[in-house]
Amino acid sequence: MDVGVIGLGRMGRGMAQSLVRAGHRVRVWNRTPSAADGLDGVTLVPTAAEAFAGDAAITMLSDDAALRSVIVEGGLLDSGTRPGLHLSMSTISVALAQELAAIHGRAGVPYIAAPVFGRPDVAQNGALNIVVAGDAAVIEVARPLLDAMGAKTWPFGTEPHRANAVKLAGNFMLVAAIEAMGEAAAFAEGHGVAGADLLDLLTNTLFASPVYKGYGASIAAGRYEPPGFGLRLGLKDIGLALSASAEVGVPMPFAGVLRDNLLDAVSHGDGDKDLAALALVSARRSGR
Structure with missing residues (x-):
């Protein structure tokens, strides 16, 4: 799959590497571009909008403020090129998760919440436990990405905020x-x-x-x-x-x-x- 990864902290780097190992085409963006140094097989893009495109986009940002800044205030859902689905894998508030589901619904971009359990070394090895919630059909589309990053995916219903x-x-x-x-x-x-x-x-x-x-x-x-x-x-x-x-x-x-x-x-x-x-x-x- 053609996937963009937004956020290259300790967890995001490992997840991007797992996707590359599984054969996916991976574009990455981080506010500080040097975070991509040493990541083999990825394409560093200069804007978040270029990562928020393709078959899927993954966000792995530190908190509510960072995710809101990039996705909502950054206007990514209003851009001309948008992804086939958005996997939101950050640990964020339930309230923001509910807001994001509504915003994505209005924009027509499928939204899946998929926060993870595991430390950076687990992410590096593609062995995360991934908690997922959202439309079942969309989750199945994202399955190759989830399988590349995690040892197991745990479904928790159709409402993303439950994850x-x-x-x-x-x-x-x-x-x-x-x-x-x-x-x-x-x-x-x-x-x-x-x-x-x-x-x-x-x-x-x-x-x-x-x-x-x-x-x-x-x-x-x-x-x-x-x-x-x-x-x-x-x-x-x-x-x-x-x-x-x-x-x-x-x-x-x-x-x-x-x-x-x-x-x-x-x-x-x-x-x-x-x-x-x-x-x-x-x-x-x-x-x-």
């Missing part, structure tokens, strides 16, 4: 797991038990899952750089979850605790570290 709600729910649980490990490690340290030893035990027994094992190992080693998933992005996602929960009247009291602890981490200079650095908040508060 974004699933993504935010998942990220809430991920941040909650890191907070739990940070508090447990600090508690153990207070009783003379090495936090690393506790995490080694629990992440290989009761909590032997990728999130606990991966982030637990980072916490145990004090390894927070380079970031795979930045702490500041985690703060953004918890904020989005809280906003979306308020819209439907669903209390999320622990999400509020997570937001405040993430803010604490950012205020202490840890915003650009890996999300695992959230554990430093509990360690710092315990005097360790």
Whole structure:
């Protein structure tokens, strides 16, 4: 397929490379063109409009503001050349996802929400878990792209915003797991038990899952750089979850605790570290 990729951060680069390996013709655009350096097999185009064309366009941008700036304020849906479909793969608010679905509907451009679970190395290997929602027929058209980027695609209905709600729910649980490990490690340290030893035990027994094992190992080693998933992005996602929960009247009291602890981490200079650095908040508060 002829596909454009807009957004070449750590995730977007890996996704573009996976598409190239699968034999797709890939055009890329990024606000900073040097982000494409070292990407083999892609064609760097000078404008977002040239990437928002062809059989499909993929957006993988950092937040609501970036996506709105490029797609809505950039007037891409009003341009003469538009893609056969738009795969929106960024982690964005439920409200923006609903707005984008309506705007695309009026413009006649098929819109699919397809946020992902996985870190940059997973994107590089084409092994993401992709949460998808939208018209089933359009999803099938996009299937070769989804298969190239992901190990599995998880469908969640015909309303695109549902995929974004699933993504935010998942990220809430991920941040909650890191907070739990940070508090447990600090508690153990207070009783003379090495936090690393506790995490080694629990992440290989009761909590032997990728999130606990991966982030637990980072916490145990004090390894927070380079970031795979930045702490500041985690703060953004918890904020989005809280906003979306308020819209439907669903209390999320622990999400509020997570937001405040993430803010604490950012205020202490840890915003650009890996999300695992959230554990430093509990360690710092315990005097360790």
